[in-house]
Amino acid sequence: MSAREDGLIAADAVRATPDTRAVAAGKAMRWRSRQAVNFWLKWVMVVLAYVFLHAPLIVVIGASFNGGGEYAAIEFPPASPSIEWYFEIPMQQFEALGLSFALASLASLSAVIIGVPAALGLVRSNLPGKTLIGVVFRSPLQIPAVVSGIAFLQMYYLVGDATGFFAQGSFIGLAIGHIFIAIPYVVGTVVAVLQRFDHRLEEAALSLGASPWRTFRRVTLPVIMPGVYAGALYAFMVSFGDVPLSIFLTAPGYVTYPVELFSALENDFDPSILASGTLVILFCLVVMIVVQRVVGLDALLKIGGTGKGR
Amino acid sequence: MSKVTFRKAVKRYGNFTALQPLDLDIREGEFLTLLGPSGCGKTTTLRLVAGFIQPTEGSVYIGDEDVTGKPPQKRGIGMVFQDYALFPHMTIEENIGFALKERGASAGEIKTRVWDLLQLVELPGVKDRYPTELSGGQQQRVAVARAVAHTPRVLLMDEPLGALDLKLRESMQIELRNIQKSLGITTIYVTHDQIEAMNMSDRIAVMNEGVLEQIGSAEELYDTPKTKFVADFIGQINLLPVTGAEQRSDHAVAGFNGSEIKVVMPAERRVPTGSAVLGVRPEQLTIVPKETAVNGANRLDGQIMSTRFVGNVIKIEVGIGMAQTFVVDMHPSAVAGLTAGAEVGVVWQPESGFLLED
Incomplete structure (x- = not known):
């Protein structure tokens, strides 16, 4: 798809006068950079969605491994890693x-x-x-x-x-x-x-x-x-x-x-x-x-x- | 292998009559096609044989047994559907073996039979696959194998090739016909495609608006259509409204735009008493210079409107007055000088035309 469109734009550029050739080249470049933006935008969206969905779970799981006896609080990442709380589950x-x-x-x-x-x-x-x-x-x-x-x-x-x-x-x-x-x-x-x-x-x-x-x-x-x-x-x-x-x-x-x-x-x-x-x-x-x-x-x-x- | 008979079978849905009283005899081992446009009652007729619906009046026989009111599972039929309707959760072997299993066949029997059938439909080695893993054409063959596995008395096919592309459809027509012949099974086939019907059938039943218009071989329907609908539906035809049709001693005559047209029809055909149309096939017509004497043949003069090259023939459309046109099929070698605007005469023999009720 992209190769074909590139080809079309390139063909335009060959046929054209130097003036319009520059315009076509600019068009091709803009088109390519738009593709790149689309690509990164997609990735950012996916990553954000995953973070949004999984961050609470990761915090809970991480904080559950935080030791520190009676004064423990939710701390993430765990300050003193330990599995002691797993033995304290009532x-x-x-x-x-x-x-x-x-x-x-x-x-x-x-x-x-x-x-x-x-x-x-x-x-x-x-x-x-x-x-x-x-x-x-x-x-x-x-x-x-x-x-x-x-x-x-x-x-x-x-x-x-x-x-x-x-x-x-x-x-x-x-x-x-x-x-x-x-x-x-x-x-x-x-x-x-x-x-x-x-x-x-x-x-x-x-x-x-x-x-x-x-x-x-x-x-x-x-x-x-x-x-x-x-x-x-x-x-x-x-x-x-x-x-x-x-x-x-x-x-x-x-x-x-x-x-x-x-x-x-x-x-x-x-x-x-x-x-x-x-x-x-x-x-x-x-x-x-x-x-x-x-x-x-x-x-x-x-x-x-x-x-x-x- | 059984014959199928309809006796005054009617199907109504409320005020709508899907099938007018139908008398139809389908012979043993015959390949009969129900042909017509959508909504003509062909599928209703098929479903009456299958038992998915029951006639409002009249009866349906398979063999000598009156099956009216019997549910489909007790009719001993096999059916092929347009979208194959293969069971998606079963392998090809389980699909084909379905009817045998319902009849209590042993695993060994089923295995052998499935193997034989996959040979028959030329798909060896797919028995452990699932339907979605096969192409459309392959699924259709499996559907046929499944429908005949229990040697049904009648094989019913509801537009089975409708979902396939043109090339595949043509080769499948031949293949289906061969399978049907080798099994010798009575087959009722539904389609709206007249070419398909003509390619495959022993006889074709043309239906329109719930009425069986005519039944016969492809040649009979093409050469001697009994109604305007059949003439128009099977093949291409020129239909010309004519006036004052009447029978003379050895031929009939009718008038068009001041010319007298002579028609010689087989003895059993009647000249319609009401308004009539003249039917004549494009390949029966030829073009001559304007006002050529044609002794005994019919000639209508007119002007060429357009010519169209379609490969084996050139289709020439001639305006013949009263806003009517005739399409003439000419061999490409015989069309020198026949260009749009030329004044010509269209000629045909009295035996080539027939008069039909309008």
């Missing part, structure tokens, strides 16, 4: 981590079980009031999580008054809330994939003798699977990182990891929080690598991009 943070992991797994699994059929119905059926149902499934995204948290708490009180079973501060109570906020992510991605789904794939399967159920199992489901994985991953992350909803539904001794960190920061801050944060960052990295190996992250990013859109 046990309840690990317990909270375990709870959050179980909760996020259950929430994303349940969101898939509820969300995939919902998405199928929303895209495929001609149910009256389909749009309204779609709005209902997306609504958890539109309600601030704090409001949802209060609403759930109030509901649990009401249900508790009536039945004697108080769900707040229980696993089941937390799980219901988390499933609630996780569903829109699964419904959203699966609806997107289904809307782009080439229905001729299903017709092909039927014409080859597969029953509707077999067609769903052997063709539809595998083709939309990247979308399901993507939705499940979002759902997991949303549940795993949630504070505003969970803070209302946890009880002492029964606390999710983000809520635990939150109260630790408020009450007795020390660099062990940075250490445990670093462990979670590493854990997430490992999850990402595993997902990349098993499904392929690009598949998740361009959800359902296997079929050709038309």
Whole structure:
């Protein structure tokens, strides 16, 4: 491209009189310097984006290796490198981590079980009031999580008054809330994939003798699977990182990891929080690598991009 | 290998009739093409055989079995789609073996059959690849192999070459036809491309606005079109509105701009009673000097508007009055002096023309 344009400009220069030749040469030079600016601008943008996204993580990870006993504060780069804070992480943070992991797994699994059929119905059926149902499934995204948290708490009180079973501060109570906020992510991605789904794939399967159920199992489901994985991953992350909803539904001794960190920061801050944060960052990295190996992250990013859109 | 029969099959969507009552007999082992512009009902007809849609009235038979109301998976068909519709998550072997697996074939049987089919479509050695790793033409061959793996009773093809470029399309036409012949499988093929239809088919069914206009071999449709639509759709033709068409003892006559035109048609063809058009193919016309005596042939005088060189012939457009033109195909060696503006006569034999209802 650039060679060709250079050639064109050069050809102009040859044909031209000395006067216009100088003008053409100037044009070529300006064009080249514009290319150089474009090139560097692109790099600067990329670097800035990376710094913006990763600087907080790097600071947290770096500062977690700063020793210095009781008087420690966030210091980056670490003044006296040490891993001492990794041994100071309180046990309840690990317990909270375990709870959050179980909760996020259950929430994303349940969101898939509820969300995939919902998405199928929303895209495929001609149910009256389909749009309204779609709005209902997306609504958890539109309600601030704090409001949802209060609403759930109030509901649990009401249900508790009536039945004697108080769900707040229980696993089941937390799980219901988390499933609630996780569903829109699964419904959203699966609806997107289904809307782009080439229905001729299903017709092909039927014409080859597969029953509707077999067609769903052997063709539809595998083709939309990247979308399901993507939705499940979002759902997991949303549940795993949630504070505003969970803070209302946890009880002492029964606390999710983000809520635990939150109260630790408020009450007795020390660099062990940075250490445990670093462990979670590493854990997430490992999850990402595993997902990349098993499904392929690009598949998740361009959800359902296997079929050709038309 | 079965025949396919339509009996008064109709398809309506609300007030819109996609297919007017259709009676059609497709013979065993025949390659039949449904040809027509988009929206003519050809795809509707094909999908009625596939079972993706059901007729509003009437019935569809495959072999002697009435399949009306039967779902596609129980019809024993194979289908090739325009965009191939290969399963993206399956290898070529899994794609081709799909129907066999659904029928409970063993892994060994599937392997052998897939190998045979890949030989048939001349794609040995791709069985472990995925569809996206193949070119368009290769994917289309795989789609054909997949559609015939279970030896279906009928093979249905919906514009299967539409996504390919021209050169590849021509070679694939021959290849598809050869595969179809070697399998001897009844095939219904949908296209809007008349050249493709003529290249491949035993018979062509020309459709327009939900109506089957005419069915016949390419030669029949070209030489003796029954309707103006067919005459116009198959090949190139000059259509001239004429007046006062009537049958005389051994020939018919019609008037144009004060001249009498003589038409000799086969006995089974009727002179239309309403308004009529005269149809005559460009290669049946020749150009003579103005006012040449032509004893027995028809001649209309006019002026050459333009000439166009298209390789094997030169197309000469002659204005013949009343804002009508005739396109004449002339051999490049016979056009000396025929330039735009020249006054000439256009001549054709009475047997070359035919009268059609307008």
